[in-house]
Amino acid sequence: MKDHRENKVWELKQSGFSLGALLRVWLIIGATSFGGGAMTQYLIQDHFIYRRSWITEEEYAHFWAMCQIAPGINLLAVTILIGNHLAGRMGVAISLLGLVLPSAVITIAISAAYSSISQYxxxxxxxxxxxxxxxxxxxxxxxxxxxxxxxxxxxxxxxxxxxxxxxxxxxxxxxxxxxxxxxxxxxxxxxxxxxxxxxxxxxxxxxx
Amino acid sequence: MYWLLFFAVVLKAVLFSTGGMGPLPSLHNDLIAYGWSTEKEFTEALAIGQLTPGPSGLWVLSLCYLVAGLPGALLSCLALLLPPQLILLVQYGYSRIAGHEATQGVLDGVVLVIVSFSVLVLAEIMKSNGLDISLLIITAVSAALAISRRVSANYILAVAALVGFIAN
Structure with missing residues (x-):
């Protein structure tokens, strides 16, 4: 079990993984995934599976299946599972922060802008x-x-x-x-x- | 505004639902009943939610901003983030319950109820916006294009916005 975990950490380091890199990837996804859940999911797969190989297709499919029986927004649950899988509790915190911060700020900014032009x-x-x-x-x-x-x-x-x-x-x-x-x-x-x-x-x- | 009650209402809507549109029926029921929101604000928030990045469920954030300003948006953000944490508990016991027939029954039962409510609530909001034949045509064409998957949802929304902007 310990060997498996050590191998995983070694593989992640080889593929350029660090907490800073994890935050950067989630910030990019959070700021550029215009088009709702489908686009967000597409970018998650693209960055984590195909570009960086930090998770496998099978792991992602397993995470997605689990999220179908969890409450709340499925994509946030997937984000939590990926963060936990890669870096434990710190990974969860960083992943949620990276995904939600830019998208929430943009959502609030667009809502505020809309309020000022809604009367037309x-x-x-x-x-x-x-x-x-x-x-x-x-x-x-x-x-x-x-x-x-x-x-x-x-x-x-x-x-x-x-x-x-x-x-x-x-x-x-x-x-x-x-x-x-x-x-x-x-x-x-x-x-x-x-x-x-x-x-x-x-x-x-x-x-x- | 009773902030604790407001937070509890949003948290309940997120906790007892799944997916981006899942909280809609519960939020619609409660926020209208408390007199905190109008049908128009739901229309606006759902439209804004489609234009912004991130998970589609962030329309809740927009709604709470329109209803209760920045404090409302921050509280709703917290309410959106808490329930998905339960996925770590689900992960712990998933292998034991995933294959059980009752688990699939719970999922399908909840999905059927959510879908049924969501369609009703959206129809109710659309009716309150004022129905006319052009809006019904836009709805039918958008549904057909979305089912065919030939056109991206972003294009459908952009064209719809342009039609509305020019037609006025």
């Missing part, structure tokens, strides 16, 4: 059309998230497929009619999903 009708009009486009892009993104679940559960049998459609439409109707606290519905959705998947898997095991 042309700006308002542009904002409405941009939001319409965001809604369209978001429909596509949401479809990409739901499609694999629908397909997998369709293949898995009618019970899971009915659950998928029922939870998707039922939660929307319940939200519109009752306006319950959203967090409660997230928890209920998760628990309901766990119970149905566990039950159907158990039944299929018994059937075999």
């Amino acid at each position: 009708p042309r700006v308002q009009s542009a904002l409405r059309t941009v939001f319409a486009a965001i809604f369209g892009i978001s429909l596509a993104t949401n479809w990409r998230m739901v499609r694999p679940i629908l397909l997998a559960n369709y293949k898995h049998g009618w019970q899971r497929f009915a659950f998928t459609l029922g939870l998707f439409t039922g939660s929307a109707v319940f939200y519109m009619v009752c306006k319950p606290p959203v967090a409660i519905l997230y928890i209920l959705g998760g628990l309901f999903g766990a119970a149905v998947y566990w039950r159907t898997a158990k039944k299929s095991d018994e059937g075999e």
Whole structure:
């Protein structure tokens, strides 16, 4: 175990790794990843896997899979895992600082600039059309998230497929009619999903 | 402004969600209910969030700046950074729970609820902006282009902004 870690440190040093270099890479990504999460993810892969070989494709895929079951913004969780993998707690702190500081400063600066020009009708009009486009892009993104679940559960049998459609439409109707606290519905959705998947898997095991 | 309550509201939205748009339904519900934010500010923050670098979830930072100034932005930044720290706990137990059917059930269940809410909330915000046929066409074309992956999201947004700027 110790040998493995020493080898890893040696390999990292050979590929030019240092805490200063780690901070520089995250600062570059944080300041240049215009275009949202997809662009940020692209730059992370480009810098860490292909340009510097500080992590492997397999390690990145493993980190990304883990982040799907963690709360909050997935890319921040990936940042934490990469920082921890490369340099422990100090790596986590440096990675978060490097990614978030420039992007947060630019976000606040653009928000402040927007506040000073928001009263102009042309700006308002542009904002409405941009939001319409965001809604369209978001429909596509949401479809990409739901499609694999629908397909997998369709293949898995009618019970899971009915659950998928029922939870998707039922939660929307319940939200519109009752306006319950959203967090409660997230928890209920998760628990309901766990119970149905566990039950159907158990039944299929018994059937075999 | 009750800063502790404000922080708790943002933290709750981030903690019980996943992904960049995940906090939207909860934040929309709470900030509107407390009278701290308007539909217009959500529209503005979501648009600004698409123009800025970094993870897409930073639209929350823009919203909190528009709603509560710099202190609000700093508090929201902290609220965005705390929940992802739990990934280190997830990493610790991941190998034991990753293969379990119930784990996938939790993930799929939460994703289905979040997607369903997000579409509803975005539709509600768009309706409050004033619906007309040109906006619906922009939405439909943007969705089709985004699904086809032939055009980058940045280009779609730039063209939409130009159309709105010229059309006024």
